Amino acid sequence: MIRLITASQRYEAQVEGWLRSHYLFSFADYYDPENMEFGPLRVFNDDYVSPRSGFPTHPHSELEIVTIVLSGDLTHKDNIGNETTVSPGQVQRMTAGTGVSHSETNDTDDEIHLLQLWFMPNKRGLAPSYEVMDVGFLKAKDELIPLVTGQKVLEDVTYINSNSTVYYGSVSQGEEITFRTFKIRRTLIYVLTGSLLVNNVEADSHDQIRLDEQEVIAIRGTADATFILVDVPALEANY
Structure with missing residues (x-):
C-alpha cells in the first residue's frame, strides 16, 4: 500500500509567536486517532524556532528523541550534564529512558529550522543518555x-x-x-x-x-x- 499525504494535510501550529510547526502525527493540541504513529515512530515535527526563544526545560521518559538541524544553531541543555550547540548537518540523539529534563533554545538572532522525531524504544528502563554527531548530511x-x-x-x-x-x-x-x-x-x-x-x-x-x-x-x-x-x-x- 502506498499513501500520499499532501503538505496541506499536515497540521499547522503556531505557539505564542515563537514557534511555527507542522505535525505529521497527532501531537499537543492536534489529535487524530487515525494518525497516531507509524510503527514505533510516534512524532515527526517540522519546526521553525524564532530568534531568542525556544523550548524551556521540560521532562521526558521512555522515548528516543532525534533532532535534525537543517539551518541555524540550536542550544541543548539537560540535567545529566550536557550543554551543546547543534549546527546544520549535525544530528542529536537523546535517550530519555527513566527520565531526563532538557531545553532546546535558539540563542541567536537567526531563525532555526529543525526536524524532531520521537520513537518508542524497544528497551525500557534505560539510563538517560545523549549524543551529537556531525554527519555532514547537507x-x-x-x-x-x-x-x-x-x-x-x-x-x-x-x-x-x-x-x-x-x-x-x-x-x-x-x-x-x-x-x-x-x-x-x-x-x-x-x-x-x-x-x-x-x-x-x-x-x-x-x-x-x-x-x-x-x-x-x-x-x-x-x-x-x-x-x-x-x-x-x-x-x-x-x-
Whole structure:
C-alpha cells in the first residue's frame, strides 16, 4: 500500500509567536486517532524556532528523541550534564529512558529550522543518555545518508534503541535512488525541497508518502530534491 499525504494535510501550529510547526502525527493540541504513529515512530515535527526563544526545560521518559538541524544553531541543555550547540548537518540523539529534563533554545538572532522525531524504544528502563554527531548530511548528492539507526548492519551512525533508521536523501532531477527493504517493514518519505516520483506516486515539497509491504522503493527526482526517509518495523519488540 502506498499513501500520499499532501503538505496541506499536515497540521499547522503556531505557539505564542515563537514557534511555527507542522505535525505529521497527532501531537499537543492536534489529535487524530487515525494518525497516531507509524510503527514505533510516534512524532515527526517540522519546526521553525524564532530568534531568542525556544523550548524551556521540560521532562521526558521512555522515548528516543532525534533532532535534525537543517539551518541555524540550536542550544541543548539537560540535567545529566550536557550543554551543546547543534549546527546544520549535525544530528542529536537523546535517550530519555527513566527520565531526563532538557531545553532546546535558539540563542541567536537567526531563525532555526529543525526536524524532531520521537520513537518508542524497544528497551525500557534505560539510563538517560545523549549524543551529537556531525554527519555532514547537507553535502549529500544523489544518495541516502543514514543519520541514526538501531539496525546494527550500519556502522559509524548514531545509535537509537529502536529497530529503525532515519536517512537524509538528495536526488537530482532525472536521477533515481533505489531503497531496498522488506515487506515486514514500513517506510515514510517526507519531501523537504523539490519534488519526487516514489514508486510512480508524485510528491511535492512537504508532501509525505507512507509505504507498506514494499520490497523496492524507487525514488526519482522530478526536480532537484531533498527528503527524509524513515525505515521502521511494522511491529517492534517491547513496543
